[in-house]
């Protein structure tokens with residue numbers, strides 16, 4: 001396991017330590033430890049069934065891990081042990097937002113409403129747990145105005161302003177992906193987990209997505225953890241890559257390092273460990289330097 | 293060309309053959325089903341002996357109906373529906389500009405309701421208007437309120453509740469008991485009944501809301517039955533199946549009473565001839581006001597964060613949780629709010645009847661209220677009000693169909709067929725409008741223009 005030394009000086013926002021998750025007889029994650037750094041886009045990659053989504057579900061409280069510790073450190077220094085929190089608290093208190101591998105939008109609500117639902121807790125407070133809101137208090141009206149402004153900001157970033165009043169289920173696939181990310185951003189997260197945001201997108205939609213992700217990185221201080229299969233996307237936008245295979249970490253470092261890690265190459269070509277050396281030699285013969 | 297017509301002939305021949313075959317099978321099934329129910333009947337003769345009556349003619353009619361019905365369905369009705377569907381799919385969908393009536397439907401309906409009692413009095417006189425104001429007007433309004441309450445649970449939050457009648461019962465009995473034991477007034481008890489029902493909704497909600505879909509439905513159904521059985525068996529308090537009678541009437545804010553003996557009797561104060569119609573008309577307007585309040589609250593709630601969270605919950609519960617929404621409290625509030633509406637409707641029911649008994653709170657009531665919500669279009673207040681009018685008004689109208697006695701003989705009682713007609717009507721409506729009368733949903737916020745969301749995008753919820 002090769003760890004790069006220069007990343008050690010960075011400030012970790014998420015620390016995963018000895019995480020294990022067992023489903024019956026299947027060890028979906030086995031003693032996984034890694035860190036994601038503040039301000040980075042960290043990519044979590046690996047072949048199908050490697051356990052990436054399971055890591056996400058553990059981090060966001062949807063699964064209770066069998067073992068291990070997941071620490072989220074907020075900017076203000078407050079620390080949360082995510083494995084002890086329930087799913088909604090992970091978002092509400094620890095400020096970790098997520099998207100899903102198969103999009104989960106509120107398809108019967110409009111795009112704008114989707115973004116307003118994401119600001120539920122803030123609005124709930126402003127409406128005095130509904131009572132002041134029902135009585136028409138001005139604080140609530142002001143809060144709604146603010147929420148709509150925030151929604152507008154993210155609509156603009158996701159290039160969805162024209163579709164704001166359409167049902168979310170009516171959007172094309174790529175726009176739904178962007179809306180899901182915009183909706184997660186409306187919760188005001190410090191850490192954003194994206195599960196295969198580029199899966200199934202055409203090249204144009206892919207470009208729009210990269211634009212949105214770069215925007216998030218540039219204009220907010222939200223750090224991102226990203227699962228992705230598309231290597232070109234990973235290599236282009238991520239600062240740090242963690243590679244999983246069969247629930248274990250096989251490589252961890254910057255994209256360039258990971259790209260040339262023989263274990264990663266072997267994993268992606270799907271060969272047994274004993275044959276790794278052989279494969280590396282073969283690859284070296286065909287494409288010296290670049291593996292893509 | 294000739295080829296095509298030839299294939300058409302073959303197809304229609306095939307269809308006829310299939311229709312005949314299926315008709316034959318249907319006849320067999322009907323024969324098997326009905327031979328013991330209809331063909332043979334046990335009866336007592338004058339000597340009190342059990343005799344077997346044979347009714348082969350009636351059985352033949354049943355079988356014939358099944359065969360003809362199946363034949364027509366397969367040969368004509370189904371192809372007709374399919375052709376229509378194909379034609380619809382081929383034709384482009386044109387957005388029609390809504391007419392004046394459609395655009396101002398709610399306002400027109402409200403005006404009609406406000407002038408309804410005076411019109412009835414003018415048409416039928418004070419005594420004659422009783423039936424129209426009470427059986428039709430007030431009863432329908434009670435169901436509207438009940439259905440609007442259930443709409444919050446089923447239509448907005450997507451939680452299938454089959455025991456809603458329990459909260460109706462809690463409201464009715466709260467009023468009946470607190471008014472007869474403690475002598476509290478209607479105006480105090482109305483909110484108390486609502487709060488008590490909401491409390492029961494919360495108590496029920498805690499254990500039950502961990503369940504989903506079918507399981508939730510079954511447990512709520514059981515809860516409805518438990519409440520009814522408690523009412524039947526706790527005889528010291530509820531007087532069991534005898535029910536509680538002589539429940540105090542409501543007064544006009546305590547200023548005028550409708551008790552005949554009271555000094556401040558409404559009719560006496562105004563020097564009017566005695567009639568029970570004043571009380572019914574007063575109750576009608578009271579029910580109308582309560583319904584308006586319920587509608588107002590529901591519309592406001594939908595625009596509150598909690599209302600949006602309810603609808604989001606119906607659409608996708610996991611996504612809700614990923615956005616930091618505590619789904620348990622959100623479900624509980626939906627349950628409690630719906631229960632509160634049910635409780636208020638229940639106390640109103642008690643004051644209207646002057647009598648409550650467990651018989652009024654059977655499962656069938658829950659089913660009818662749920663049917664109204666589904667028929668009206670889940671989530672739509674107007675659709676639900678229309679559905680309540682059609683369903684409750686329709687079944688009441690059956691009582692009025694005296695002319696049917698002339699056709700079917702004096703023993704014919706049309707209201708006995710109401711469940712049959714009710715079921716048929718539901719099937720027809722659901723085939724014709726699968727999403728209910730109003731299938732689309734009004735968004736709660738918009739940036740540029742308010743476009744209603746087609747029913748094909750909204751979900752029904754999974755518990």
Ligand SMILES: Nc1ncnc2c1ncn2[C@@H]1O[C@H](COP(=O)(O)OP(=O)(O)OP(=O)(O)O)[C@@H](O)[C@H]1O
Nearest residue numbers: 023026028046047048049050051052053054055101
């Ligand atoms: N809830 C569950 N119950 C049982 N097994 C599960 C569950 N969730 C995931 N698994 C198993 O855990 C393993 C890892 O699954 P996971 O979904 O995390 O993979 P992944 O890396 O996200 O794959 P993909 O790239 O296909 O999305 C798989 O073998 C999967 O079958």
Ligand SMILES: [Mg+2]
Nearest residue numbers: 052053054101
């Ligand atoms: Mg996955």
